[in-house]
Amino acid sequence: MIAWRNLWRNRRRTLFTAGSIAFACLLLMFSRSLQLGSYTGMIDAATELFSGHAQVQHADFLDDPRLRYRVDNASALAQQLAAVPGVARVAPRGQAFALLSVDERGFGAQVMGVEPTAEQDISTLPTALVAGRYLQSGDEAFIGSTLARNLGAKVGDELVVLGTGPEGGVAALALTIVGIFETGQVELDRGLVQVPLDVFQQGFYLEDQVHQLALSLDRVEDIESVAAAVETLLPQGLAFRGWRDLMPDVVQAIAIDRASNRLFYIILTLVVLFSIVNTFIMTVFERTREFGMLLAIGMRPWRLIGMLQLEALWLTLLGSAVACLLAIPMLAWLSLVGIPISGIEDLLGGFAFPSHLKAHVSLPDMGAIPAVFIVGCQLSALLPALRLRKLDPVEALRAD
Amino acid sequence: MDEHEHVVQCHGLERTYHDDGVPVHALAGVDFEVERGDFVSLAGPSGSGKSTLLNCIGGLDRPTAGRVVVGGVDLASLSPTELAEVRLRRVGFVFQSYNLIPVLSARENVEFIMQLQGIPAAERHRDAMEMLDSLGIGELADRRPGELSGGQQQRVAVARAIVSKPVLLLADEPSANLDSHTTAELLQLLADINRERGMTIITATHDPAVMAFARRRIRLVDGLIVSDQRDQDAED
Numbered sequence: 001m002i003a004w005r006n007l008w009r010n011r012r013r014t015l016f017t018a019g020s021i022a023f024a025c026l027l028l029m030f031s032r033s034l035q036l037g038s039y040t041g042m043i044d045a046a047t048e049l050f051s052g053h054a055q056v057q058h059a060d061f062l063d064d065p066r067l068r069y070r071v072d073n074a075s076a077l078a079q080q081l082a083a084v085p086g087v088a089r090v091a092p093r094g095q096a097f098a099l100l101s102v103d104e105r106g107f108g109a110q111v112m113g114v115e116p117t118a119e120q121d122i123s124t125l126p127t128a129l130v131a132g133r134y135l136q137s138g139d140e141a142f143i144g145s146t147l148a149r150n151l152g153a154k155v156g157d158e159l160v161v162l163g164t165g166p167e168g169g170v171a172a173l174a175l176t177i178v179g180i181f182e183t184g185q186v187e188l189d190r191g192l193v194q195v196p197l198d199v200f201q202q203g204f205y206l207e208d209q210v211h212q213l214a215l216s217l218d219r220v221e222d223i224e225s226v227a228a229a230v231e232t233l234l235p236q237g238l239a240f241r242g243w244r245d246l247m248p249d250v251v252q253a254i255a256i257d258r259a260s261n262r263l264f265y266i267i268l269t270l271v272v273l274f275s276i277v278n279t280f281i282m283t284v285f286e287r288t289r290e291f292g293m294l295l296a297i298g299m300r301p302w303r304l305i306g307m308l309q310l311e312a313l314w315l316t317l318l319g320s321a322v323a324c325l326l327a328i329p330m331l332a333w334l335s336l337v338g339i340p341i342s343g344i345e346d347l348l349g350g351f352a353f354p355s356h357l358k359a360h361v362s363l364p365d366m367g368a369i370p371a372v373f374i375v376g377c378q379l380s381a382l383l384p385a386l387r388l389r390k391l392d393p394v395e396a397l398r399a400d
Numbered sequence: 401m402d403e404h405e406h407v408v409q410c411h412g413l414e415r416t417y418h419d420d421g422v423p424v425h426a427l428a429g430v431d432f433e434v435e436r437g438d439f440v441s442l443a444g445p446s447g448s449g450k451s452t453l454l455n456c457i458g459g460l461d462r463p464t465a466g467r468v469v470v471g472g473v474d475l476a477s478l479s480p481t482e483l484a485e486v487r488l489r490r491v492g493f494v495f496q497s498y499n500l501i502p503v504l505s506a507r508e509n510v511e512f513i514m515q516l517q518g519i520p521a522a523e524r525h526r527d528a529m530e531m532l533d534s535l536g537i538g539e540l541a542d543r544r545p546g547e548l549s550g551g552q553q554q555r556v557a558v559a560r561a562i563v564s565k566p567v568l569l570l571a572d573e574p575s576a577n578l579d580s581h582t583t584a585e586l587l588q589l590l591a592d593i594n595r596e597r598g599m600t601i602i603t604a605t606h607d608p609a610v611m612a613f614a615r616r617r618i619r620l621v622d623g624l625i626v627s628d629q630r631d632q633d634a635e636d
Contacts, residue, residue: 002512005503293499296460297560298488299516300481394460397495 003310007318010286014315017279021319021373022326024272028265028369029327033334033359035261039254040360043220043243048124049183051246052091052214054223056081056230059239061211062246067096067204068166071238074210080233081213086226088216091118094200095211098163098171100143100193102153109147109191111161111173113200113210122216125181125188131155132179137196141175145182146190153177159193165205173203269376276315276380280308284384291388292396305385312381313374320370327366334359407568407600408434408457412466415452415623426452427463428623434602434616436567439594441614442604449623450604451572457602458491458570459483471567488516492561494571498553500545506556507532507541510563517564531563532556535589551582555589562593569593571603575610587613 007014047053056077058069071077078090094113099106116135120126126134126142132155135142141159143151153159154177161173175195182189201207217226220243227240234240244251284291291304338356413430416423426449434440442450455461456468459475468475471490475483487493500509507528514524532538537555545553554574561569571590575583591613594601603610611617619627 002501002503009503289497289499290501293493293495295484296458296487296493296495297513297516298484298486300484303516394455397499 003307004314006307006311007314013279013282014318017275018315018319018322020272020275021316021377022322024268025320025323025369025373026327027268029323029331029366030334030359031261031264032365032369033331033361034339034357035257036360036362036365037335037338037358038257040220041357042250042254045124046247046250047220047243048122048216049128049185050123050125050188051243052122053217053220053243054215054226054230055241055246056213056215056234056238057211057241059237062239062241065095065211067164067211070094070166070206070209070211071213072209072235074208074213077233078213081215081230084226084229084233086218086222086229088218089118089121091115091122091214091216092197092210093119093212093214094197094204094206094209096163096171096200096204098161100147100151101160101162102151102157102177105151107147107150109143109193111163111200112192112194113197113204114194115197119194122214125183125194128181128183129179130182132177134179135194135196136178137198139173139175139195139199140178141193141195142179142181143177143193144189144191145180146186147193148177148180150190155180161193161195161203163204167205169205171204173199175199269372272373273376273380276312276377277383279315280312280381280384283308283311284387288391288396288399291391292393292399295391295393296397301389301391304388305382308381308385308388309378312377316370316374316377320373323370324366331359331361335361405436406433406469407436407438407471408432408602409469410453410457410466413453413456413463413468414465415449415456415461416464425623427456427466429466430620430623430625432618432625432628434600436600437594437598438600438616439591439614440600440602440616440618441611442602442618442620443606443611444620446606447622448620450620452623453620454570454572454602454604457568458493459486488513489564490567492564492566492569494554494557494561494569494574496573496576498545498550498557498577500553500556500560502545505542505544506537506548506552506559509545509556510559513560513564519564527563528559531559535559549582550578551585554578554582554586558586558589558593562597562599567600569599569601571601571605573605573607574603575605575607580609583607583609 056071058071061069074092078092081087082090092115096111097108098111100109120134130145148154157177159175159177161175163171165171173195201209217223223242227242230240294304295301335358338358340355341357410430410432413427415427416425430453442453444450452461456463457470470486473486475486478486501512504512510528510531511524514527529538529541532541535555535558537552540548540552548556575586578586587610590601593599603614605611616630618625
């Protein structure tokens with residue numbers, strides 16, 4: 001009680017200090033939630049665009065994507081994977097590098113065989129079309145916009161694919177361009193062409209064989225448990241690859257962002273904690289005579305220190321409570337509606353990003369922020385409070 | 401006389417400060433004893449050593465040489481924690497500037513020392529109210545120090561000092577901030593406490609009015625007792 005009342009001796013200073021704590025807590029809660037929201041958005045957008053949340057591949061395919069590193073009995077395995085709890089959808093894909101040509105022009109690119117229906121369920125690439133339509137069946141091709149421009153191709157043109165089969169034979173396909181896509185990601189727009197999977201398998205001498213089984217999960221957060229379940233189903237030689245394995249550039253971008261944000265959080269927290277130290281230096285200075293009186297009548301120094309620590313605790317709880325009360329409605333709005341961020345893709349170096357940046361509220365993080373301030377403020381108040389251990393009551397009673 | 405019949409015994413008490421390396425002898429060898437129930441004033445000019453003597457008796461300051469025994473306890477042998485315990489349970493303090501806690505009411509100020517002593521809330525609440533009533537300020541119990549006059553604050557300070565029944569009440573210039581009328585009321589209050597409760601009081605003062613109320617007047621000059629007078633009627 002006395003600690004709480006002491007806080008209001010200097011109402012303006014208490015409000016200012018509690019306001020600083022509230023502001024810093026609120027800023028950290030927003031920053032952290034938007035940071036996590038941006039990661040979730042980035043991961044979702046990137047995985048939904050093309051890779052899926054995870055893939056089953058030959059164990060060597062990720063590092064060395066050769067035609068011969070393939071998944072056999074793909075249809076049966078795809079059915080098994082679709083039944084794993086947490087797996088929403090499965091899309092089989094064949095993959096090979098080949099020379100593409102339209103009329104006189106030729107370019108190297110990645111040819112990917114896909115099941116059009118499954119692909120539309122797992123990937124947003126089919127919706128990124130800028131001309132024509134997506135694949136249906138037969139000898140059709142869906143190519144990136146930059147590749148089409150380089151080839152001088154348009155919808156309706158004939159595309160010739162020349163590659164090498166697994167045994168060294170010539171793989172040749174004659175396709176009709178039915179659609180052109182543009183994702184904003186250079187390597188896809190410049191280097192990818194999709195064809196129906198059966199056409200691809202026939203052309204590249206594959207039977208019920210693919211190079212990836214792309215998986216979409218119900219919740220990307222469950223990837224560890226899904227991985228454990230999937231790995232029990234895989235024959236030797238196959239491997240489960242999560243989005244972190246498939247998109248190391250996204251992982252790296254997140255790691256860099258985390259590091260820079262951590263520095264910002266530390267600086268902001270230290271600024272507030274310095275103001276707490278200052279507040280309690282002033283408190284000890286202004287109340288020296290009172291502390292001298294309390295020591296004179298027999299109060300122990302550690303009990304005086306405890307009283308100041310309690311004042312710091314009330315101060316932090318007050319600031320944190322204000323921050324939480326303001327944060328709840330604001331973060332709820334940011335989680336549901338988000339901030340429009342169209343055009344930010346250019347700033348993010350071509351990373352796919354949703355149109356709205358939404359907050360992702362992590363309850364452990366939201367609890368950790370006030371906890372950090374509570375512990376930090378206790379330590380900050382302790383620095384000046386420890387001076388009371390050596391306070392001479394006679395000298396203190398003479399203080400002005 | 402048996403040692404334990406004296407509330408305070410000072411023998412060869414010396415206290416030397418160093419001011420920029422120059423030794424200052426605040427007490428230069430003080431010997432005196434105070435009997436239980438006595439009312440003693442320590443008088444003398446500024447720098448005579450009366451406040452230093454009071455602080456040594458109260459366990460707030462340690463003598464450079466000599467002994468101070470309070471209620472049979474030799475303070476020189478005590479650790480800082482044990483000295484704090486003596487101040488908490490055996491000695492009551494009244495300060496010149498009242499030194500009440502501004503955020504607590506009069507009753508809470510009186511209760512505070514009992515809280516430090518670990519007395520249960522109901523008991524200390526009852527005792528505090530009884531003490532304030534007995535000093536004639538029960539109706540001011542819920543007021544904070546800022547809402548009280550100087551005389552009323554000093555009465556609350558006296559209540560705080562004696563509520564836990566210490567063996568000794570020390571008052572350092574208790575009337576310095578009071579007008580003559582309020583000083584007279586305070587002195588009458590101290591005299592009543594001394595007479596009715598048998599509480600031993602030692603006060604350091606410049607004020608002739610305070611000296612007049614004391615039954616024994618010790619005068620210090622340059623850290624030495626130069627006179628020690630006791631009222632004749634008290635002797636009788």
